[in-house]
Amino acid sequence: MTTAEQRIQVLPESVINQIAAGEVVLRPASVIKELGENALDAEAHHITIWTEHGGKSLIQVTDDGIGMSPLDAELCFERHATSKIRSVQDLQALYTKGFRGEALASIAAVAEVELFTRRPQDSLGTHVVMAFGQKVRVEPVRCAVGTTLIVRRLFQRLPVRRKSLRSDATEHRHNLEEFLRLAYPHPDRHFRFYHNQALLYELPPTSLVERILALHPELSAHDLVPLEGETPFFTVQGYLTLPEKTPAGHREAYLFLNRRYIRHALLQQGVWQVYRPLLPGQTRPLYWLFLEVPPNQVDVNVTPSKTEVRLLHELEMRTLLISLVRKALAQSRLVLPVDWLAKPAKVIEPLPTPATEPPGASSRPSIQPGRAALPLPSVETHSRLSYLLLHGRYLVLEWDGEAWLVDVRAAHERILYEQHLKPTPVSPQGLLFPVHAPLSPPVAARLAEFTEPLRAQGFHLEVREGKEAVLHAIPAGVAAGAAPALLDQILALVQDAELPPDWRSQLAWHVARYGSPRPPYALSAQMVENLWTELSACSDPTYSPSGRRIRYLLTEEALEKLFG
Numbered sequence: 287m288t289t290a291e292q293r294i295q296v297l298p299e300s301v302i303n304q305i306a307a308g309e310v311v312l313r314p315a316s317v318i319k320e321l322g323e324n325a326l327d328a329e330a331h332h333i334t335i336w337t338e339h340g341g342k343s344l345i346q347v348t349d350d351g352i353g354m355s356p357l358d359a360e361l362c363f364e365r366h367a368t369s370k371i372r373s374v375q376d377l378q379a380l381y382t383k384g385f386r387g388e389a390l391a392s393i394a395a396v397a398e399v400e401l402f403t404r405r406p407q408d409s410l411g412t413h414v415v416m417a418f419g420q421k422v423r424v425e426p427v428r429c430a431v432g433t434t435l436i437v438r439r440l441f442q443r444l445p446v447r448r449k450s451l452r453s454d455a456t457e458h459r460h461n462l463e464e465f466l467r468l469a470y471p472h473p474d475r476h477f478r479f480y481h482n483q484a485l486l487y488e489l490p491p492t493s494l495v496e497r498i499l500a501l502h503p504e505l506s507a508h509d510l511v512p513l514e515g516e517t518p519f520f521t522v523q524g525y526l527t528l529p530e531k532t533p534a535g536h537r538e539a540y541l542f543l544n545r546r547y548i549r550h551a552l553l554q555q556g557v558w559q560v561y562r563p564l565l566p567g568q569t570r571p572l573y574w575l576f577l578e579v580p581p582n583q584v585d586v587n588v589t590p591s592k593t594e595v596r597l598l599h600e601l602e603m604r605t606l607l608i609s610l611v612r613k614a615l616a617q618s619r620l621v622l623p624v625d626w627l628a629k630p631a632k633v634i635e636p637l638p639t640p641a642t643e644p645p646g647a648s649s650r651p652s653i654q655p656g657r658a659a660l661p662l663p664s665v666e667t668h669s670r671l672s673y674l675l676l677h678g679r680y681l682v683l684e685w686d687g688e689a690w691l692v693d694v695r696a697a698h699e700r701i702l703y704e705q706h707l708k709p710t711p712v713s714p715q716g717l718l719f720p721v722h723a724p725l726s727p728p729v730a731a732r733l734a735e736f737t738e739p740l741r742a743q744g745f746h747l748e749v750r751e752g753k754e755a756v757l758h759a760i761p762a763g764v765a766a767g768a769a770p771a772l773l774d775q776i777l778a779l780v781q782d783a784e785l786p787p788d789w790r791s792q793l794a795w796h797v798a799r800y801g802s803p804r805p806p807y808a809l810s811a812q813m814v815e816n817l818w819t820e821l822s823a824c825s826d827p828t829y830s831p832s833g834r835r836i837r838y839l840l841t842e843e844a845l846e847k848l849f850g
């Protein structure tokens with residue numbers, strides 16, 4: 287029951303199971319993101335962030351939002367406790383940044399946390415002290431309306447994770463980046479950011495363009511091209527930087543979906559494709575684009591950080607976005623290379639599968655199926671690596687001075703296979719649409735005994751009333767569309783009275799076969815780098831589990847042979 291005093295409720299198990307599982311707090315920047323989002327969800331007008339030592343020793347976020355009742359102030363640290371959703375249906379109509387109810391619990395588990403909070407209607411606020419998952423103190427307190435969260439000594443008691451943090455300077459850079467991702471889409475809110483007592487940003491409420499310029503003193507209003515558009519699938523507004531004013535080598539572009547910062551290779555590469563002939567060398571476009579999509583056409587429940595999203599109409603969106611960007615740049619009176627305008631945005635075939643593919647989908651950013659409209663190949667360079675993607679599937683890759691030819695599909699199969707061979711637990715990803723299959727009673731009984739080991743492999747299977755199998759979660763990194771085929775294979779494994787002794791490798795084989803996304807792919811430099819490092823760590827990086835060649839080293843000798 288919810289009363290005025292209690293807005294927060296612990297989500298039922300059935301909802302929890304459908305929320306992407308995984309770690310929320312990876313580094314100080316994750317804390318900034320989560321606490322900043324909570325302040326925005328609480329309708330705060332002023333949000334102030336203090337950090338010390340890159341956030342390792344202190345992160346404090348103060349807001350003047352709606353605050354919490356004494357009851358909620360204690361409840362908010364419970365796992366899966368949220369005031370933002372109640373049921374799975376609410377995920378289809380999400381207007382808040384948060385919904386998982388996990389951030390505060392996760393942060394309080396790995397740090398010393400203090401909360402001060404007061405609602406406007408209360409004369410006294412509440413002070414809660416938590417330390418590494420334990421409640422230390424709860425007491426009434428005099429404090430301002432709104433909420434302050436103080437996080438000290440992050441990961442202090444977790445030496446391994448503490449050690450995985452980078453230098454203060456590096457963590458600070460990540461913190462700032464996360465701060466900017468909150469500040470751009472909310473120019474109407476007042477933000478302040480301090481590091482080691484120094485006020486680094488003071489951003490009073492303003493318009494979007496003024497906010498952008500406040501954060502980019504090197505740019506002037508003349509360097510920005512406004513973009514606005516309405517399409518059947520989304521509306522968009524924002525600013526593009528004129529190609530000749532784009533800072534060299536710039537890496538970060540800002541794409542937001544319903545005011546949430548996202549990464550979306552397909553859309554971002556679409557914009558890049560328009561810019562590519564206009565920018566020198568490897569310079570990346572700089573833009574701030576704000577897409578609005580009805581919440582039921584987007585699934586943000588893909589990874590805990592919610593920066594990966596699944597869009598129902600991503601290919602159509604890409605085509606439309608490309609033409610809007612092209613038009614906006616063309617109207618900016620810029621000198622265009624011959625042919626640039628004449629080249630129409632590629633027309634994309636209607637989507638073959640979206641309705642049948644549930645939006646639960648893969649939680650790992652390793653590979654995104656590109657399906658169509660791949661950008662023309664051109665060489666990408668990224669730290670230690672240069673690469674060229676051919677036919678949406680084959681990589682020519684240079685890494686540490688060696689050149690390789692790689693079949694991405696085969697590589698991905700090998701990586702998935704080896705991950706699933708290991709007895710180490712595999713993290714699950716919840717399916718938004720669980721898969722059902724009827725069972726005969728003996729098979730149901732055998733399957734029931736098998737659910738535990740399967741769980742460790744990332745498959746959450748329920749045997750319902752002894753006559754139905756329900757697959758709720760599949761391993762992270764496996765294409766969600768593969769769920770029905772994988773359930774079939776699991777059922778095949780339990781047909782005999784005894785489980786086959788090599789069930790683990792059989793299952794790994796099926797995971798690799800059905801779970802790898804199909805080409806053509808759209809790959810970012812980061813994805814290629816992840817793919818290559820994961821492949822290199824495999825026991826056999828040369829052949830896929832089904833025996834297909836994964837890669838060739840392109841030595842001079844090999845090339846000479848090829849050309850006779």
Ligand code: ADP
Pocket residue numbers: 293294320324325328349351352353354362367368369370383384385386387388389390391432433
């Ligand atoms: P989520 O944001 O996914 O709901 P969190 O763990 O981040 O989960 O927060 C749990 C709950 O605590 C929120 O649903 C909200 O009700 C409350 N809460 C957290 N931060 C604030 C804040 N700054 N102001 C008011 N309420 C807050």
Ligand code: MG
Pocket residue numbers: 320323324383384385387389390
């Ligand atoms: Mg939250």
